[in-house]
Amino acid sequence: MKKAWFLSIIGLVLLFSWSCREDFDYEPSVGQLSFSKDTVFLDTVFKGISSSTYSLTVYNTSSTDIRIPTVTLKNGEQSQYRLNVNGNAGNSFTDVPLLAKDSLFIFIETTVTNVNENEFLYTDVLQLGQEDNYQEVPLITLVKQANFIYADGTSRKKTIQIGQDIDGNPIQVDGFVLKDDQLELVNTQPYVVYGYAIVPENKQLNVAAGSRVHFHSNSGIYISSNSQLNVNGVLSEDINQLENEVIFEGDRLEPEFAHVAGQWGGIIFEANSINNSLHHLTIKNAQIGIQIKGAPNDDAPNIQLNNCQIHNSSIVNMMSQGGSFTAVNSVFGSAGNNSVLLQKGGSYSFTHCTLANYWNEGFRTQPAFFIHATENGGSYPLSLVMENSIIDGSTFSEIALSIDISTIQELRFNHTSLKTTTLDLTPDISIEASEYFINPILNPALTYLNPNKLLFWPQSGSETLDIGDPNISADFPKDIHGVDRMTSPDLGAKELLP
Known part of the structure; x- marks a missing residue:
């Protein structure tokens, strides 16, 4: 019996040794x-x-x-x-x-x-x-090669609030204050920003035409009170290369990241940062593309956007909380929630703008355009003018209002297309009310070149072509890419490609 037991043990040892020799049969x-x-x-x-x-x-x-x-x-x-x-x-x-x-x-x-x-x-x-x-x-x-902007041993750090969590608690991060020699961005090499770069009070961050600014994860730009961001892009000759456009995007250059939302934080404008000027700027793949915090004085808007595009933000492309801006020839494309979200009232103007949310990265419940001027039983003053523009998207209704008409200073939609399932946007505001809606175009047939690739040119057969008010277009005779619109202007930022 002992002999048989011993032989069994020897056999197991040999079997184990055999199985462990990876190179035995190789x-x-x-x-x-x-x-x-x-x-x-x-x-x-x-x-x-x-x-x-x-x-x-x-x-x-x-x-x-x-x-x-x-x-x-x-x-x-x-x-x-x-x-x-x-x-x-x-x-x-x-x-x-x-x-x-x-x-x-x-x-x-x-x-x-x-x-x-x-x-x-x-x-x-x-x-x-x-x-x-x-x-x-x-x-x-x-x-x-790139120019890197980050907090080094000599940088002054400052805690900033970049938003709120779902419970309304402030989300704070440590940013770093830009030095004087970091306030002029040129187009000789791209820039890569690590962290939140803060433009200090009473300073200006100037960005030259053709500049490319890339942001690492959880990074962005914070414009302090009494400071400005001036983006000086100009019209490009090549509508694909956009050689003179200024582009803000993430720092992942691989093709598979070209349309991945939420790669970086976004641009935040503190209350009383006024007279910011953005020309020919494209912002893409942020969390919140632009966020305006607080209201300025009555005479100067927070931001003037001309020929700008904001696309593919994971949350919202453009969010204002009681601020103000004017937007001309600008595209507010797809986003995880809203293309444009206006909270706590404010003062806004859209002329020849395209708001079109064709988000395809998940289920979206929010409309492309949401005006929320009431909160906790209170209401905020609101002034809004939208002319020769488009409100569109992939859901049944792409406009929603929460407004107390007693606090409306001005509300006018003129020659603007609206995608909606109801005429009554609130109990007091109907699309049939001519004091608010002038020549509205309801639920027009509308197709784009390729919204999934941020290409929002209207296509032949779209019912927004040639129906804009020429009196409005007279002040803006060319579209975002320099195409003439003096005769029979199309709605939105982009004319039909010639």
């Missing part, structure tokens, strides 16, 4: 691997910012189980690429098993921190096999 790889790609191109990254994760599939097309003696990077520990093989991270691996007719995934990332100023490509080589008989796959990354 032959070394001798160049018979094939790959899903001849070269792995990691899309453009900014110097110092991590890339997305890319994959390479390695195939063993033979009928033999093999082991790959080495999976390594040619530059070894000095490489700025990172690998993950079989769930293990590193730069080099040995004796990697690969069964017959099976495949292996290798995941690749990079953060390029060390590259010569005049170099634009960072490269390395993935090597598989054994020395003198490696199979190689080049790795290539385009590195974009």
Whole structure:
């Protein structure tokens, strides 16, 4: 009995030893691997910012189980690429098993921190096999140089409020105050902002035509009271390249991030930041594109928007809390909630604007345009004029009002299309009331070039073409892209493409 028990133990030990020898039935790889790609191109990254994760599939097309003696990077520990093989991270691996007719995934990332100023490509080589008989796959990354704006050891930090949580509690973050030499942004290189950059009181942040400003996650610009943001974009000759446009967006340059909402915070204007001037500015993929906090004096608006576009914010594109702005030839596109949200009253003017929310990243319950001038039984003064404009989107009703008519200073929709299922927007305000609605266009057939890619040009057959009031257009004879609209103007910011 003891002998049988002893032999059983020996058998188990041998079986265990057999199963643990990964190389027992594996032959070394001798160049018979094939790959899903001849070269792995990691899309453009900014110097110092991590890339997305890319994959390479390695195939063993033979009928033999093999082991790959080495999976390594040619530059070894000095490489700025990172690998993950079989769930293990590193730069080099040995004796990697690969069964017959099976495949292996290798995941690749990079953060390029060390590259010569005049170099634009960072490269390395993935090597598989054994020395003198490696199979190689080049790795290539385009590195974009940038000017970085962030809090350093000499920056003055300041706590700011960027919003409220669902319970109404303030959300506060530590920002950093911009220095005088950071208040002039030019177009020679893109900028990358880390954190909330604060324009100090009594200062101006000026952004030159053609500038590109990228924001890291949880970053943005905070315009203090009595300070200004001046964006000086001008008309571009190429409507696709927008070479003279100023663009604010996230810092992920890979194509798969081109239309990912909520990559960065947004632009916040503190109360009494007035006479901000935004020309030919595109803001995209923020959380709240523009937020205005508080009301200015009666004579000067917080912001003047001319030929601007705000797209694809995860929450709201344009939100004002008792502030004021004028918007001309501007597009307020898709957003997770509202294209435009006006709270606590205020004073607003829209001329030849397109408000069109075709959000496709989830279920949306909020209208494209929401005016909320009442709160907790109280109401706020409201002045709103919208002319030759469009209110549209993918839900049945894209306009909602919460207004006390006793506090209305002015309310006029003139030659504006509205998508709505009801004529009675409130118990006291009907679209049939001519003192509020002049020549309204209800639920017109309307299509765009490609709203999912932020292309809100109306298409032939849209019922908003050629029906604008020419008396209004006379003061704005060209659309956002410089197309003439003097005869038979279309509604909205964009004329039909010639």
